[in-house]
Amino acid sequence: MEKERNVILSIIIELAVIPLAQLNFGGTIIFYLIGVSIDLFTLENSIVKYGIGLLILFIGIYPKFSEPIEDSVINFVLLGIFFILLSYISRLYSTKVEAQQLYDKLRVSDEKLIEANKELQGYVEYIEELTLLKERNRISRDIHDSVGHTLSTAMIQLSAMEAIAEKENSYMKDMVGNLRAFINESFQDVKRAVRELKPDEYDNYQGILRLQEVCKNFERMSGVVVKVIISKGDWNLSTKQVNHLYRMTQEILSNSLKHGKATMVKVIMNFTEDEFIISFSDNGLGTDKIVESGLGLKSIKERTAEIDGIVDIKSSRGNGFFVKVIVPREMEV
Numbered sequence: 096m097e098k099e100r101n102v103i104l105s106i107i108i109e110l111a112v113i114p115l116a117q118l119n120f121g122g123t124i125i126f127y128l129i130g131v132s133i134d135l136f137t138l139e140n141s142i143v144k145y146g147i148g149l150l151i152l153f154i155g156i157y158p159k160f161s162e163p164i165e166d167s168v169i170n171f172v173l174l175g176i177f178f179i180l181l182s183y184i185s186r187l188y189s190t191k192v193e194a195q196q197l198y199d200k201l202r203v204s205d206e207k208l209i210e211a212n213k214e215l216q217g218y219v220e221y222i223e224e225l226t227l228l229k230e231r232n233r234i235s236r237d238i239h240d241s242v243g244h245t246l247s248t249a250m251i252q253l254s255a256m257e258a259i260a261e262k263e264n265s266y267m268k269d270m271v272g273n274l275r276a277f278i279n280e281s282f283q284d285v286k287r288a289v290r291e292l293k294p295d296e297y298d299n300y301q302g303i304l305r306l307q308e309v310c311k312n313f314e315r316m317s318g319v320v321v322k323v324i325i326s327k328g329d330w331n332l333s334t335k336q337v338n339h340l341y342r343m344t345q346e347i348l349s350n351s352l353k354h355g356k357a358t359m360v361k362v363i364m365n366f367t368e369d370e371f372i373i374s375f376s377d378n379g380l381g382t383d384k385i386v387e388s389g390l391g392l393k394s395i396k397e398r399t400a401e402i403d404g405i406v407d408i409k410s411s412r413g414n415g416f417f418v419k420v421i422v423p424r425e426m427e428v
Contacts, residue, residue, distance in 0.1 A: 103143060235289045243289070246282040250275055302332035303364050306344055306373070310362055313348045320359040321348065328366025333425050339398040340373065340422065346391050347375045347418050355379020355416055374419040381410045395420075 109131040131151065151174070253275035260268035307323055314321040332340070351357040357379035365372045385392075385408060392408065395418070399406040404422040
């Protein structure tokens with residue numbers, strides 16, 4: 096807008112100077128008007144453009160600058176042709192600019208689509224792996240609780256039967272003893288199978304599964320769409336870290352709805368070698384001034400400090416809130 100105003104001011108100055116220059120230095124007026132005519136067609140405001148165009152045309156055919164009268168007619172024709180050519184060139188340029196803008200939008204959209212597809216593929220792979228780990232953990236737990244409990248109970252009863260048979264000097268003693276030894280061996284086989292079936296990697300997900308659960312509960316209770324993306328990690332959060340992150344997640348999601356009026360929150364949990372990073376971005380109202388006097392933000396900062404973490408909070412009006420919490424990996428003693 097500022098650039099357009101500068102061009103208009105420049106054209107007005109030129110139109111004021113051109114008649115004086117033509118009267119003092121002579122020559123054909125139309126040659127003085129070529130430069131200002133080209134500048135005219137860089138304007139976007141059609142009303143201003145055609146208004147100044149009529150003024151240029153008037154100066155070009157004014158008898159005082161075009162003597163004899165035939166020169167006025169010639170200038171009128173030449174300026175008309177020149178304006179038509181400039182208008183055509185201007186339209187071609189505008190079409191080219193629009194085509195370039197459309198191409199840029201399509202390219203950006205394509206890049207975003209590729210990025211979203213990669214993100215979705217990674218998320219699907221994570222869901223598949225986590226589902227598999229959950230199922231293996233469930234099966235191992237069920238085997239331990241059902242088969243393991245049954246065999247353990249049978250061994251206790253057989254031990255009791257063996258003691259009674261020994262007391263009564265019964266011939267059943269050896270048979271019961273052999274059966275108890277067989278069941279004990281089977282019980283040990285079941286325990287080994289359960290240990291092998293139970294995935295060690297599942298322990299690394301225990302903490303973030305709690306965080307994922309609070310997001311799901313908030314989505315069910317509030318109606319706000321909470322999109323959760325989790326990357327794989329080879330270490331687990333401590334109980335203290337999970338408890339603090341759990342409360343912070345509740346507070347941040349609540350603030351997105353209560354203060355930001357958000358309808359969608361994107362939560363990304365990412366493990367690096369030495370840090371766990373969780374970020375929240377919503378589509379709420381946002382603000383240009385973040386007030387940190389409230390209990391919510393104070394609580395988030397205090398909890399982050401208690402687990403030696405770092406919190407970054409950003410917002411702008413119309414762009415929602417962005418909160419990122421970085422938690423260092425606790426070294427095993």
